[in-house]
Amino acid sequence: MKRLNFLEETRYEKLPVKVYTSEMEASTEVAAHISRIIKKNSESGKNTKLGLATGSTPILLYKELVRLHKKEGLSFKNVISFNLDEYYPMSPDASQSYVKFMNEHLFDHVDIPEENIHIPDGTLPKSKIHEYCLSYEQKINELGGLDLQILGIGRTGHIGFNEPGSAPNSGTRLVNLDDLTRRDASREFGGKENVPTKAITMGIGTIFKAKEIILMAWSKKKASIIKKAVEGRVSGSVPATYLQHAENVEIILDKAAASELTRFDTPWLVKDCKWDKELVKKAVIWLSEEVKKPILKLMDEDYNNFGMAQLITEKGPAYDINIKVFNQLQHSITGWPGGKPHADDTQRPERKEPSQKRSLIFAPHPDDDVVSMGGTFIRLIEQGHEVQVAYQTSGNTAVWDRDVLRYVEFAMDFNKSIGMDTDNLEVTYNEMRNFIEKKKPNQVDTQEIQNVKAFIRKSEAIAGARFAGMKDENITFMNLPFYEVGKSVKNPSVEKDIEITRKLLQKIKPQQIFAAGDFADPHGTHIVCFNIILQALKRLRKKEEWTKDCWLWMYRGAWEEFPIHEIEMAVPLSPKEVEQKRLAIFQHQSQKDRPVFPGDDEREFWLRAEERNRETAEAFHRLGLANYEAMEAFVRWKF
Structure with a gap:
């Protein structure tokens, strides 16, 4: 994909970023790009080597690739895939395995040869992992490297499972998972205690060897870490910042994931703005928090010193702006969430009528x-x-399962106390207890x-x-x-x-x-x-x-x-x-x-x-x- 030119409004961004209205639109664009690469290589008699990611981020991408295969004839016969990572230990038939994920979302629906699929093996004994990781790297190198690497980003800033502290030249290896990463996965595993503490992952150095890298992120949950990755300094505490040193990388976002980038969050710092009522309110509150002054004490020099001279010029002086925003905030406060009866409601958040809603x-x-x-x-x-x-x-x-047993035990004791038959309930209780004792994660x-x-x-x-x-x-x-x-x-x-x-x-x-x-x-x-x-x-x-x-x-x-x-x-x-x-x-x-x-x-x-x-x-x-x-x-x- 074409690298973006840096404009004035993107001057805080150290990576090229493209923002789409939705993850569906973005995923469709990335899928079309992958399709062009596959077709171009196939016409030249070449294989396409794809580095693939898992998790919720690429699901729509894979769905669109499946559609392109079934509806538009995109063939994967000349595609060789290498997945980024896998939990360790992990059986390939477990519901949380990335083998199962990839089969479910992509491989079972396209014509990629089984021998062309490579996913880290989560079943190996520890003694064989180092050798296995070297061979994983070697296979990629022998094929001339990856044509395209797809990445997501974790909230620790990890790419693959390269957690904070990973070296920029790291290779495929066994790693320890960050506590936040395990918390994020807890839903799939039925609790954090069931999430593996380790994973096998491609290294950052391996990722960097790809001819092209696309990192995708969706939703407000990713906005904070995207800001650090795109605008922050390069640091091992946020591994995704290492991408700032990559040759050919692009960040693909939906609006929510991009919302904390400077050009969207505080646009007055990078460009002239169209100052509508809501943007003025947001900017003045931001300024008040930055200079640590109540709104009514903000002065023209505060606006000028913090990149808001345009606002003063168009809407000033400062006090006029301050009082308008102050009144907006004051009018939002009400002790009558259903509306105050028999009162002027023109400045209240809720209507006075009907008085009983x-x-x-x-x-x-x-x-x-x-x-x-x-x-x-x-x-x-x-x-x-x-x-x-x-x-x-x-x-x-x-x-909690333990609460189930406690409540059923209470019911049995209560029924006995009033002379009711508890035989059936006791049978059910024993079945529950046996199930819970043998219950698998999730x-x-x-x-x-x-x-x-x-x-x-x-x-x-x-x-x-x-x-x-x-x-x-x-x-x-x-x-x-x-x-x-x-x-x-x-x-x-x-x-x-x-x-x-x-x-x-x-x-x-x-x-x-x-x-x-x-x-x-x-x-x-x-x-x-x-x-x-x-x-x-x-x-x-x-x-x-x-x-x-x-x-x-x-x-x-x-x-x-x-x-x-x-x-x-x-x-x-x-x-x-x-x-x-x-x-x-x-x-x-x-x-x-x-x-x-x-x-x-x-x-x-x-x-x-x-x-x-x-x-x-x-x-x-x-x-x-x-x-x-x-x-x-x-x-x-x-x-």
Whole structure:
């Protein structure tokens, strides 16, 4: 692919970067490029040597290559592939193996000869690994090196499994995996403790020998490490920065992965901007944080000294800009998340009418309502709104096996105490116990175990909602099918889920919806659930008038928080309300003291939510706003 010319706005970028609107568009472009290489080499009677990556990043790329093979006749008969890495130890037929991954996503669907496929062998005894790695390198060298190496990037900055500390001239070898890398893989293995601690990987030196290198990255989760790789100094602590020394490399991103690059995050530092209301707000908040002054104390010289002279020239003086942004922030703060009755609502985030709204809270997991917006939940009920909560999934994958046995043992003892027969229950209990003792990592539970885990989460959700003041009849458990089917089928259809959601919306006809916009969720459940709600609403908006007056608010808190410049409604919490929220979260005992899948954040959910709420309040205070104990933040979705 053609190396980009560096423009003024890309002057912070030390690698050529191409940004696409979506990962599908980017993957299609990379696949077309690979197709051209294969065809050109085939016409000359040459083989094409491809270095291939695994993980979620190249899945759409491989899907498009399969389409090109089946629909447009792209042949892989002259392709020789070398995969970057494999876990060690790892059986090729294990569900987490990269052999299985490559077969499933590419090799089983194209005409590549089996003898042309090379994937590091995770079954070798340790004594033979060194020799094997040398032969892996030798095969690549004998073929004249790779024509193209495809890379993803891990959040440690690893390429392949070259973790921080890897040497730039390293070859294929056995390596130790970083703790963050193992945490990121924990979902596939049923917990971090089951993720191998080692892997066989091509070295950075091996990767550099490729005639061309393409690194791809998608989603906001990769934005931070992409900024370090592209704009940071070369360092062994971020191995991807070594690519800055490569001859022919290109970084392919979607908008989300590129979002923290200077030209997108703080564009005023690299180019003249079109200063709309939202960009002004973002820039002024950034400036306030940079110079550590409240917004109303910013001066013309602060703007000039931090690359914002154009803003002063067009919109200044400083105080005029400051007061407008300050007022925007002040108007986003409300103690009336359902709207304040009989008040002027022109500067408020929510409408005053109707004074008693039908508010529907969607929770992807059974604790997301109280974890992410527990204070607002309580306040909506106290202020007289007709609040309903809908738990979208059972959340039964996030319960420890030991809790299952404990609850069933309780049920047996209780039944015995009231003279009920427990023979059948004891048989089921023994079957559960035997299964759990022999259970393999990430093995799907028996239906009975899944049911008990779902019952545990359901009882906790009811307790949490009741604590917030919710009536039992206003609690709905949707049990969306995609969540259960997804345990055995990848990328299941969500058509049934959309219809279930559409019918619920049609029944309640809410004026106000709250939904999780917390897409950093490592399970991916949040974004699937949000898209289901969107699709259901879009179908209803075509023919039902009530939807035109239905506002959709996104909340966060379980995994991340909205940046301050995006927040459109901030609900302050008093110390007492913070305590009430904490106690509501405590009803979810199966998620204390350590959840099954904690993600990056090892803190308990109540603590991470509480500290995020405090940090949001402190950020508003540093900008010059009132000093609240905590704040829950919301962003309105615009249709």
